[in-house]
Each structure stands twice: as C-alpha cells, then as structure tokens.
Amino acid sequence: MVMACSVPPTNKGFLWLAYKGKLLTNDERVSWHMASDSRCEFCGEVETVSHVLCGCLEALAIWVRLVKRDELDEFLRMELQQWFVLNLSDASNFSNEVTDWDTRFAIICWCLWGRRIRDFFTSSLWK
Template identity: 40%
Template sequence: MPPLASMRLDAPRWRSGEDDAFSVSAAYGIQTSLGSSNLVSDLIWSAIAKYKGKQRIKVFLWLVCGGRLLTNDERYRRHHAADAHCVICNNGWEDVNHILGQCSAVIKPNKLQEFLADLD
C-alpha cells in the first residue's frame, strides 16, 4: 500500500488559494478578473436592463443577445424542423444574423421608418 503522502497528491485541489484550499475570496477574485474581459457584454446587458421603451422590445433584445431567439436554424439543430433555410425568402440559413440583417423580406425598406418609430 502506498504511503499516505503520495495518495494526497492525487486529491482534487483549489489551485488559486495559497494553500490549495478553497476560499470565497479567491473565487470572487477569479470571477471579477474574468468579468473584466467581458466589458462589452456587460455594457450591452446593462443597456438592455436600462431600456425604458416597450417591454416587448426589451424582451426581444434580451432574447437576441442571449442567443435564445428560436430561429429555424436552432429548430433544425433541435430536430424540430426539416431544414434550416429561411421560409420567408429561401435565400439562406435562418439564424439571428439572417433575420436581423440579411433577409430582404423581414423589414421592407419602405416600412423601416414605421418600424423605427415603433421603438420609441
């Protein structure tokens, strides 16, 4: 049987602490140092949280930024759709980028001003 000291080397450890022991302050330090690299993401979420417009627009922004908008691409990935093509224009995969920027049938150019006025 191996000595007890050699068995201890194979035990799980918290590598951030001084003595490899877990501490809340060490975990908080790691979290805050990782959070600083996500400054742009934090600014986006903060802007959505402070949005004072219609609640449905706020929920839509939350879904888009959180990657939770149920597009045909996502439905296809979950095996809920036969394919991921856009059923409106049939010109590409229906993902968030396609819906919000590339699909010519979603927002007509002559309706853009009406859409933007509805955001207020």
C-alpha cells in the first residue's frame, strides 16, 4: 500500500515511517530523553504522528478543504495505520472528487512533516 503509491522513493520512506508511527515527534523525542516537552509548538496538544499529520490546527486547515464534509469526522478520528491504509488505497473514501488522492494525500503529509521539521530547526533553540 505505501510502496504502491505514485511518489518518489524519499516520500515512500517517509510514508513508511509515518505509517509505523516512527517519526521523531516531540512525544517520541521525550520518550528517548531528547526533549522535555511533548507538546506541539503550534497548539499545545501532545505532538504525535497522528497529531502532526491530521489533528493539529495547521493540518486541519488543509484537510477540511479536501475531505468530503460528511466523511471529515471519520477521517479525523481513525487510528493512524487505518488512516494511511484507507487514504492510500481508495480515493472514494474521503476525496472531494480528486482522482489522484493517494498521491495528493502522501504529498500533503510529507509537506506537513517537512514544515514541522523546518520550523524545529529554525527555532531559537538552534540559533
């Protein structure tokens, strides 16, 4: 499912890590004693993979425009692995008439994560 998606290999590697919940979010960093705060810098919720890609206000602003209104609640409340499987396997589940939903979904997730990483490394912590 992840490897069948029509995106570059770099994106596939990211998708696999995200699917497995292995991205280095603040919550994960705290569990590895690399940070002391597991909260999201944007909204204050615990920063997990699901939060970064789906639940954060930053991600919600994108998904509410692309996901069918009557499916949005289900889209936002699924377990992480089910969320990936459904979105990468069948565009009719959530897409607002987008034929390349799997690719678009994958790229949006990758961009959301990329922005989070960019913001982390450009924060005052690293200056």
